[in-house]
Amino acid sequence: EGSNLSGDAYRHQHEITVTGDEVPSPFSSFEATGFSSEILREVHSAGFSAPTPIQAQSWPIALQGRDIVAIAKTGSGKTLGYLIPGFMHLKQCRKDPRMGPTVLVLSPTRELATQILDEALKFGKSSRISCTCLYGGAPKGPQLREIERGVDIVVATPGRLNDILEMSRISLRQVSYLVLDEADRMLDMGFEPQIRKIVKEVPSCRQTLMYTATWPKEVRKIAADLLGNPVQVNIGNIN
Ligand code: ADP
Numbered sequence: 001e002g003s004n005l006s007g008d009a010y011r012h013q014h015e016i017t018v019t020g021d022e023v024p025s026p027f028s029s030f031e032a033t034g035f036s037s038e039i040l041r042e043v044h045s046a047g048f049s050a051p052t053p054i055q056a057q058s059w060p061i062a063l064q065g066r067d068i069v070a071i072a073k074t075g076s077g078k079t080l081g082y083l084i085p086g087f088m089h090l091k092q093c094r095k096d097p098r099m100g101p102t103v104l105v106l107s108p109t110r111e112l113a114t115q116i117l118d119e120a121l122k123f124g125k126s127s128r129i130s131c132t133c134l135y136g137g138a139p140k141g142p143q144l145r146e147i148e149r150g151v152d153i154v155v156a157t158p159g160r161l162n163d164i165l166e167m168s169r170i171s172l173r174q175v176s177y178l179v180l181d182e183a184d185r186m187l188d189m190g191f192e193p194q195i196r197k198i199v200k201e202v203p204s205c206r207q208t209l210m211y212t213a214t215w216p217k218e219v220r221k222i223a224a225d226l227l228g229n230p231v232q233v234n235i236g237n238i239n
């Protein structure tokens with residue numbers, strides 16, 4: 001499946017355009033990724049046969065520790081596109097989760113945050129990665145207890161995370177892998193001030209990945225402000 005194609009041919013076939021310095025070739029199989037055996041086992045037991053185009057393209061870039069802005073529609077496998085490199089990042093620089101998360105994923109809604117958490121729990125289980133979800137419309141108590149217990153990955157809506165930050169009940173000083181999922185939707189929902197406050201608490205020596213379905217100037221602006229020399233990946237409609 002595409003294994004003999006050069007990077008350019010692979011990208012052409014999948015309607016992918018990539019802009020950036022020295023973009024690595026896409027991975028044509030899960031084995032080519034160098035993911036840990038625990039992760040490969042989870043991926044195979046999920047019945048997946050090959051990376052989706054966005055995964056094939058963005059994994060090698062993300063594994064180099066580089067920033068990514070990906071413009072792609074829903075259903076293309078973006079969640080594992082950022083979660084698995086996040087797991088690998090955690091493997092390389094494991095910190096004490098009681099001092100705060102290492103990986104932070106911002107998501108526009110409770111529903112999406114919950115779906116991301118489910119994916120993280122499923123694929124991170126055998127790697128013993130701990131994660132939790134913070135969202136509004138639910139009591140803070142149990143969420144605060146999860147933070148105190150210590151988690152490697154926090155998936156949060158900007159509103160609730162900002163509330164908890166203002167209560168000084170979470171530290172983001174250890175975050176070194178930051179994901180903004182559905183950035184355009186978060187901006188449409190008016191979360192830009194909360195996002196900017198949250199990112200101010202994250203050290204600037206971090207890897208930042210941003211996903212968006214559309215590319216209007218508001219999204220371009222926040223990408224320019226929060227990402228450092230990102231590789232831009234555009235995925236067309238072919239999957
Ligand atoms: P997006 O965030 O781009 O909308 P998701 O990450 O939610 O897409 O993925 C959509 C579905 O595809 C999920 O059910 C996910 O488990 C599944 N999926 C992810 N990667 C693969 C893959 N490599 N092969 C088959 N299915 C996959």
Ligand code: MG
Pocket residue numbers: 074075078079181
């Ligand atoms: Mg998604």
